[in-house]
Amino acid sequence: MLQFKSEPIRLLLTFLKVVPLVAGYVSESQTLNLKFRGFIQGEVPTACLKVTIEQRAEYQPGAGIPQIYDASVTLESELPLFKRFIWNWKKSIFVWMSMMLFMMEMLVTLICCRPLIIPRARPRVGSVRSSAIESSLPVRN
Template identity: 35%
Template sequence: MVVSFLVGFFVVSLLVEEPVILQQPLYFDYTLPQPVASAQIKGAGSRGRALPAGHKVIVTLKLLTPESNFNLQVSTEAISSTGQVIAAFSQPCMLRFKSLPVRLMKTFAMALPLLIGVQTETQQLVLEVLSYKEEFRRTDAIKVRLTPRAGTLDLPQIYHAEILLHTQLPRRKEVVYNWKWTLCVWASLYIYVLLLIVVFCCFKPFDFLEARAEEVAEAAQYRGHGRLEDVKVSEKFTEAVSRWRGMERRRRRIGQVAQRELVEGSASSAAGETSQAIEAYADCAASEIAS
């Protein structure tokens, strides 16, 4: 069971794609009239590969700038490994405006936090600068260019800049990703049943031979036990026959003795009756003579 669960989780982890999330800092080259920064994307995908084909790529730019009145244009390009532009987008970046009285009142109210460094006069801009679908031409880098407003050459200072790239899975893959734990359980159960079938089909002949050997041993043991029982029964039968023969002999002897006694008794009784008859006849004859 444990093996099936391990194999199921391993198979699902190989089949299920995960969304790619990448966060890299940007460093603009201010030696150029239009500062440019690029972030390498190759190898940022899952398992160290490029961005998977079919994913929707969303690029977000985060800028930390001082509170100023400068506006600029942000241009973003997705570059392939051959240097071709896969997708490009340009949009204005409008810094939040604050009038002078509001800024003075805020500075007066936050004077102590500003002096001790708890609060700073900065603002963070979050821009969704690019959105496209990854195809067979894989993205190798994201290039960001800052262009000043027309008629000006000034650009706002940038304290920190970073790019956040994340992908969205296709519909089917997204459903599979959201239900990956359920798929792991079901895959583990199917693998467990498959392993049981394989074990029963492959190792059943060995079990049959073992069971056959056990049956033969039991049969031999039963036969030996049966022979012992037959010997015991024959001995008992012989003993019973000898007892019966002895009883028959005793009965015959008793019958012969009884017959002898009966013959002797009948002979003695017949002699007595004869003597009595003779005596009666003699008495009768004597009485007739006397008369």
């Protein structure tokens, strides 16, 4: 809610703050934070918001509308359930997909390039000669 100040109080405060106001050290701006309970962003994004400014309580109809020099509206809303889930988990999904892609690449590399990565065990040179000599000798009875 905007803070109400009567006309004499407002004039007195303006007179006292004239130098800091002109110098830009202080400002007369007010910020309103409004919460819309139960407002959930639908499938179609919100594109428009209507703000109505009413007159002050102390004035006659048509007079006393607040003077606004600059205004801005920031709308923060909740996403639908599925989009909210994806928004919160997008980093985790990215990490899991990266890990799965790495595992698949490693699996394909191991299957296709196994002879280069893990060579077959070869018998030792000395054991090959001794078995060849034993097999070439004639058997005596």
